[in-house]
Amino acid sequence: MTQKTILITGAARGIGLATAKLMLSRGWQVAMLDRDVDELAIASEGLAGAVPFICDVSIAEQVEATIPAILQKFDQLDAVVNNAGVAEFGPIEETDFAMWRRVMETNLDGVFLVSQAVVPALKKTRGAIVNIASISGLRASTLRVAYGTSKAAVIQLTKQQAAELGEYGIRANCVCPGPVRTKLAMAVHSQDIIDAYHDAIPLNRYGSETEIGEVIAFLCSEQASYVTGQVIASDGGFESTGVGLPALRK
Template sequence: MTSERNSRVALVTGGGSGIGRRVAEKLALEHSARVYVLDRDADASAAVVDGIVAAGGRATACLVDLADSVRLRERVDFVTAEFGPPDILVNNAGISAMIRAEECLLEQWQAMVNVNVTAPMLLMQHALPHMKQQRWGRIVNVASISGIRAGTGRMPYGTSKAALIAMSRQFAVEVAPWGVTVNSIAPGPVDTPLARANHSAETRDTYGEMVPMRRYGTPDEIADAILFLASEQASYITGQTLAVDGGFVAAGILVNDLHDDSSALKRFAPAQSGHSAGKLG
């Protein structure tokens, strides 16, 4: 870690809990960055900042509702006044809901897009002039496996995350000449407090069947991937989407009892085509 990097300023949205909290803590305490912890929950963000400061780091809480695009645009200069504009931007905050595609209300759609797409765009636009001027910057947008693979009840959420991935690539190709990188990560199921509160035993069992590693990821595992893309070591990586998902995106049919009973493969064996192999010559 260089002394230059030790002076970095980072802004982490959704920094009051889960993945965002671990990113903020690691940036401040392991990489000596000055960190803005941006969240709509004042108590949660204050608790994260208090913990960072008590451990010897530097951080400040920023109370912002990302759903209010107009207010966000008005407040970004004020929000980043204490440490100056960010060198590292982690757009982690997002909202989700299980909604059938044909039943998605316009209000639900707009709320999802405002938080998951518009707010990251506005924050990138705010950070980029500073990053381009110093010819260094790291932007990491937290998308989702739902932005890569479709799922039932995920139309508005999955569409917004697919848009975030596409938008990351658009920004990446335009700002690359200034040494600024823009990447996305696509987490799979993660064992956050929110997931523990909302995922039923049935949901967890379902993910267990679909994820080759047969478990949820941890906030630390996702945070470490984010920190890599925000590091000096990732200087030649831009416009990419890294799935941090235990193999979910890579998987097709999973035979989870393969190692217990080799006959399990027969259930998925392809049907015979009816063609026979001819002899040569």
């Protein structure tokens, strides 16, 4: 059997890197794509079966040049994980159009551009697309007018992809992570914020990058061969609790 290949964007850190390592451990080849040259070099060093590719997914010309280079290296693509994203938060009245566009360019345009570029390759393998959104795309929250809207759009884009590409055997699904214990989150979340999240999440903890990666890996696998058009919140139950007081859960 031909070894399967997965493309992961935003692979230099966090969920993208955790997913890359998981897929490597399961025998896949991995195209690790990121725009951060230095971090990608560090992340990919020593990972047998992984090849780094420098690309800013928000720039159409870079995507158009990078996807053929990946296919030249690996010959085929069996799965694509659109994980690259940026987060800029602020009140609605302080969110200027420049900030709005920065968020949309990577979080939404990037998913669209990469997905469009890989469709011909995925038709050949009857492959899978997994888009990474957020529970901020499922439920509104303060300070996230650009971020939350971009992720809600990714959810809808996923459903469009599933509806149109299913006839070619291409599956498209979306993972919506909740609070994840990343280095960045732990650096900026005060103890009060951490405690508040723990109180609001039924499982009473943050998720890990690998836990999100496990969901992504499942959706890329043959075990999910009849799963498409689905939106899966990997969030410890956070989305299901709405905005009710934690004390009322009992």
